[in-house]
Amino acid sequence: MDGSPSSATTQSPWMPFESRRRARDEKREAVLRTAVQLFLEQGYHGTTLNDVAERLNITKPALYNYFRSKEEILYECWAIGHERVDDCIDEIDSEGGTGLAKLRKLIARYAEVMTTDSGKSMVRFDVHDLSEHNRKIVRAAKQKIDRAFRRYIRDGIEDGSIGPCDVKLSAFAIAGSLNWIGHWYQPGGPLPAEEIAGEFAIRLTEGLAARQSRKKAGKPPARVKRGGKR
Amino acid sequence: MDGSPSSATTQSPWMPFESRRRARDEKREAVLRTAVQLFLEQGYHGTTLNDVAERLNITKPALYNYFRSKEEILYECWAIGHERVDDCIDEIDSEGGTGLAKLRKLIARYAEVMTTDSGKSMVRFDVHDLSEHNRKIVRAAKQKIDRAFRRYIRDGIEDGSIGPCDVKLSAFAIAGSLNWIGHWYQPGGPLPAEEIAGEFAIRLTEGLAARQSRKKAGKPPARVKRGGKR
DNA sequence: GCCGTATATTACCCATGGGTAAGAAACAGT
């Protein structure tokens, strides 16, 4: 607003500091956005830092004002996508509901994230390209997501919203379908992201959902699992 | 038949040629086996040709007797896995059965392939690391597999073994679950490959399979798809 | 024994691309 010349510019003397910091953060994000795009288009190793810089109309060394290495850029690309999923989990955990409801919510959210560049970066990049340190973080994060899936399924089995099933395999099957979205989805396509999300939330849980329509609980308990453990 | 003078080793004079050729092929395959292992362990770019050679107790240039480039090795790794899946499809196509039966057969076979190194190489390697030429082949091959999934589903809908569903999304969902196996399965684990295959064949089609138990076809046709096209 | 071929080795080339050093521009605060 306003804009007096030569003095009395803004209400806060710290404004320049902050504005500068904000500009910096914006640039950082711009680098990441561009990097993700290129990594997805050409692959991580098929993309040079010169490519990234060029698309931003700057030169390679300028990137080193915002990142310490190419690997750090890769990691942060992944981190952005992961953060979005992680937030979903925290949110769902805090809300409550049946296991099935929570599972469906996670599926829908996860699916939608997977249609974005950030989401794709979670599954299209190779963990081998990360430093040992970051690789550990990624592994732990993936495990947390996996645990969330399993927890919701287990919750569902306990509260009766989900029929008996192999928790581990079911979680893997669902996660697989979702992750795969990051490999085939393209924005221009005939399927809008929300529709995919909604459809997946239904279809992926179709086999799991306890058939409450059949009388009350269908045939009596039947055998709980099938086969022994293993 | 006869022997030869001075040695009388084998029945065929061409034997040496052939034996030599066989030895060559065996070595070629040994290179591929080793390469796949290392690529999966360390990533394609994390593996040097020296690494491959070293594990085979030879030196890097020796590899060039069998392959023209590192990229060719990568491609052939992929090709081996793909061939196995492709054979499955041809076999299933020739056998017949309901759409659901064919789909289940494909799922089971595909799942088992995915637990092997060859199978993993189909989903863990980045197409960006292939030459334009080979990338086209891979794309076409993946499309063929996708078409097989969709065809079986469509067959199933037509012959009544599968209930109405979005063919494209269902195919993607199933393929995703299966491909994901290549990311999490490890031989030492608690789940043997055949069990995964069998379980997946059932669970992944559970939501699809027409409920023939409910009277005849449950509620009447209902709307076939939902929404228009898009 | 001699030769041709296949196979492997040693030694080398060199493009690529991540990363750095030194200094110029831009800019805020005084």
Next chain:
DNA sequence: ACTGTTTCTTACCCATGGGTAATATACGGC
């Protein structure tokens, strides 16, 4: 205008690793 800081450029370094040339060795055929 002067100064310190941040940002960016030009110019460069250099390890890496795919790929090649020249050469040695094993081996089958005659």
